[in-house]
């Protein structure tokens with residue numbers, strides 16, 4: 011199976027579930043991250059795909075997953091649901107060896123196996139904004155300020171979920187698409203979103219710094235606002251409400 015057929019198959023399987031798919035080359039990633047984060051076991055021309063979840067993923071696949079009494083919800087159910095969907099999307103792809111990385115995959119040192127925000131940027135999915143790009147950086151030198159990606163349609167209402175590395179698929183001429191700079195390089199807007207993401211991310215205002223076509227539903231926001239330790243109870247209530255309705 012060649013690049014076009016694989017890209018189409020992934021899109022056919024994943025778009026209807028509320029995901030987006032962005033191809034990129036390993037060299038694009040390796041050329042900007044610190045050697046510590048390089049994916050050094052792959053050739054530069056190796057093709058990989060970033061999988062992003064959009065707001066509707068929650069209603070399209072997560073709620074049906076959570077309401078299915080055969081599913082074990084004791085381990086992070088969003089991660090398990092995403093993993094199950096991605097694995098089923100790739101299980102029928104013949105002739106290729108595929109390595110699958112998830113946003114939460116860490117080395118024993120706690121270092122992430124892949125820097126998802128950098129992938130978001132280099133694949134063209136979501137522009138990464140960080141203090142490194144500021145001419146006049148107003149933040150304290152000793153404060154660790156996380157950068158943030160903005161998606162042109164969903165602002166901050168999305169997540170960078172997984173990277174599929176097709177070890178045996180090479181496509182050196184893959185066209186590169188630059189991410190849309192939703193803030194138009196405006197330094198004061200970049201500072202504003204960095205402040206929101208670092209100082210008050212819980213209020214979600216960093217997600218709305220540009221106009222968006224869809225946000226997380228109130229049900230989804232309620233789920234993510236629930237402490238991870240309390241989410242099982244939240245899901246049990248959801249199951250009971252659903253059972254009462256049918």
Ligand code: B12
Pocket residue numbers: 042043044045047112113114115122123124125126127128131132138140154156157158159160166168169170171207208209211
């Ligand atoms: C560790 C982590 C955390 C830690 C943060 C620890 C810290 N302060 O550093 C904790 C648990 C606190 C956390 C919290 C949150 N996180 Co978090 N977190 C991660 C995780 C797993 C790794 C981040 C990391 O360590 N990166 C490594 C560092 C070194 O990367 P870096 O600083 O960007 O540096 C790289 C770039 O500069 C790049 N680079 C160099 N030059 C250039 C040039 C260009 C042009 C580019 C593009 C890159 C580039 O090279 C460097 C690496 O060598 C990622 C998922 C992942 N696997 O990436 C999610 C992630 C960053 N988190 C995310 C989110 C949303 C959050 C929360 C809002 C909670 C939530 N999940 O809703 C909060 C916000 C907290 C806050 N603002 O303080 C999202 C961000 C989405 C977005 N829109 O950007 C991610 C991507 C997860 C996801 N699935 O989408 N997080």
